[in-house]
Amino acid sequence: MEDSVGKVITLIGSSPESFEKAVASAVKAAAKTLHGIHVADVRKLYVHIENGKITSYRARVRLAFEYDEKSK
Numbered sequence: 584m585e586d587s588v589g590k591v592i593t594l595i596g597s598s599p600e601s602f603e604k605a606v607a608s609a610v611k612a613a614a615k616t617l618h619g620i621h622v623a624d625v626r627k628l629y630v631h632i633e634n635g636k637i638t639s640y641r642a643r644v645r646l647a648f649e650y651d652e653k654s655k
Contacts, residue, residue, distance in 0.1 A: 591645050591648075592648075595643050597641050600640070609646070610644070613646050618648065619651075628640070
């Protein structure tokens with residue numbers, strides 16, 4: 584087994600529908616440029632409210648992925 588190194592970034596996903604979709608939007612965006620994403624750690628959930636109504640669901644997500652020195 585080879586040694587490996589991982590890297591962690593934090594993103595904020597948003598959705599007008601749900602927390603689940605907010606997390607999914609962060610993962611989907613990251614997957615466009617990052618390879619080897621293997622865990623998502625949801626750190627914080629919150630909503631934006633206007634005129635007494637929820638307008639968007641937000642999720643702060645830490646994503647861990649494989650670090651590849653070749654892509655520096």
